[in-house]
Amino acid sequence: MNAKIILLPGDGIGPEVVAEAVRVLSAVATHGGHNLKFTERLMGGCSIDRYGVALTDEVLADCQASDAVFLGAVGGPKWDDPQAKVRPEQGLLALRKGLKVFANLRPVKVRSPLIDVSPLKRNRIEGVDILVVRELTGGLYFAQPKERSITPEGYERAVDTLEYYDYEVRRVADIAFRLASDRRKKVTSVDKANILESSRLWRQVTTAVAADYPGITLEHLLVDTASMRLLIAPRQFDVIVTDNMFGDILTDEAAVLAGSMGMLPSASLGASGPGLYEPIHGSAPDIAGKGIANPLATILSGAMLLRYSLKLNAEAEAIERAVDRTLEKGFRTADLLTAGERAVSTREMTEQVLHELE
Ligand code: IPM
Numbered sequence: 200m201n202a203k204i205i206l207l208p209g210d211g212i213g214p215e216v217v218a219e220a221v222r223v224l225s226a227v228a229t230h231g232g233h234n235l236k237f238t239e240r241l242m243g244g245c246s247i248d249r250y251g252v253a254l255t256d257e258v259l260a261d262c263q264a265s266d267a268v269f270l271g272a273v274g275g276p277k278w279d280d281p282q283a284k285v286r287p288e289q290g291l292l293a294l295r296k297g298l299k300v301f302a303n304l305r306p307v308k309v310r311s312p313l314i315d316v317s318p319l320k321r322n323r324i325e326g327v328d329i330l331v332v333r334e335l336t337g338g339l340y341f342a343q344p345k346e347r348s349i350t351p352e353g354y355e356r357a358v359d360t361l362e363y364y365d366y367e368v369r370r371v372a373d374i375a376f377r378l379a380s381d382r383r384k385k386v387t388s389v390d391k392a393n394i395l396e397s398s399r400l401w402r403q404v405t406t407a408v409a410a411d412y413p414g415i416t417l418e419h420l421l422v423d424t425a426s427m428r429l430l431i432a433p434r435q436f437d438v439i440v441t442d443n444m445f446g447d448i449l450t451d452e453a454a455v456l457a458g459s460m461g462m463l464p465s466a467s468l469g470a471s472g473p474g475l476y477e478p479i480h481g482s483a484p485d486i487a488g489k490g491i492a493n494p495l496a497t498i499l500s501g502a503m504l505l506r507y508s509l510k511l512n513a514e515a516e517a518i519e520r521a522v523d524r525t526l527e528k529g530f531r532t533a534d535l536l537t538a539g540e541r542a543v544s545t546r547e548m549t550e551q552v553l554h555e556l557e
Pocket residue numbers: 288291447479
C-alpha cells in the first residue's frame with residue numbers, strides 16, 4: 200500500500216514525540232512492504248513565526264490532499280499573549296474544520312501495568328476501557344457570534360455562542376453507535392439538557408439515532424453527573440458521545456484513569472477524506488527539548504492512523520501490543536513513575552517499543 204502522510208509536529212514536545220512515532224510507523228511499514236511517504240509542514244506557533252498565521256492555505260491544501268495527517272502539539276508561552284490576534288490553537292481548529300473531521304475518537308484504556316500510576320484506587324479503575332467520541336467541529340468552539348464589546352454603561356462584554364444543528368449531532372452519534380456495535384454495546388450520551396436548549400436537541404437526536412441500533416443501549420447523563428461517575432464508577436462506561444466542550448473537559452479528566460495525559464491517543468474522522476491523528480496532550484513547554492516526554496500517546500495515535508485511515512488493523516494491533524509489552528517490562532517515562540523507578544527518555548521508550556515489535 201502507498202500512502203501520503205502529512206506531519207505537523209508543531210511546537211514544544213510535538214516535534215520530539217512525532218519523530219519517535221514516525222520511526223515506529225516506518226518500521227511497521229517496512230516490515231509489511233508498505234510505502235508511507237511522510238511530508239513535514241508547519242502548523243501552530245512555528246507557522247506564526249514563519250508565515251504570520253497558524254495554518255496557511257497551502258498547508259491546509261496539502262493536508263486535504265493527503266491520506267492522513269499526523270500532528271504533535273501546538274502552543275506555548277511565546278504565543279500566549281491574550282491580546283494576540285493570531286494564536287497557535289487557531290491552526291488546530293482551522294485544520295479540524297478544514298478537514299471536516301467531526302468525530303474525535305479518544306480511547307481511554309487503563310493498562311494494567313499503569314494502574315498504580317493513577318491516583319485513583321486500583322479496584323475502581325481495573326479493566327476500564329472507554330471510548331469517548333467528542334463532536335469536534337461545532338458547538339461553543341466554532342459557532343458565531345464570538346465577540347467582545349463595551350456596553351453603553353461601560354461594561355466589557357464577551358460572547359460565545361453554543362449552537363448545534365440536528366445533522367451535526369446525528370452524524371457524530373451515528374459513529375458512536377457504530378463503534379459501540381463492535382464493543383460492549385452501550386452508548387452514554389452526555390449533555391446538560393436540564394439547562395441548555397442545544398442539549399435538548401442533542402438528546403432528541405441521539406435518541407432518534409438509537410432507534411437504528413436495536414442491539415445497543417443508550418443512556419443519557421448530565422455532564423456534571425458524568426464527570427463524577429467517571430471517577431467513582433468508570434467501568435460503567437463503554438462509548439461516551441458528547442459535544443465539543445464537554446468532550447474536551449471530560450477527556451482530560453479521563454486521562455487521570457489512564458495514569459497520564461502522555462498515554463492518550465486520538466483519531467479525528469469525517470465522512471470521507473483524510474483523518475487527523477494526534478495525542479490529546481499539549482505541547483508541554485516546560486519539558487520541551489529535554490528528551491523526556493512520553494512518546495506513547497503519539498505512537499498509539501500512529502496505530503489509530505494505521506487502523507482508521509489505512510485499514511492496516513493487524514499492524515495497528517502489533518503496535519498496541521508492543522506498547523503493552525514495553526510497559527509490562529517496567530519501562531517508564533518520567534510522567535509514569537511511581538516510587539523507586541528509573542525514568543527512560545523519549546528515545547529509549549521508543550527503542551523498547553521497536554524492540555517489542557520484532
Ligand atoms: C484538545 C486541546 C485543544 C482543544 C486545544 C489545544 C485547542 O485541548 O485537543 O483537547 O481544546 O480542543
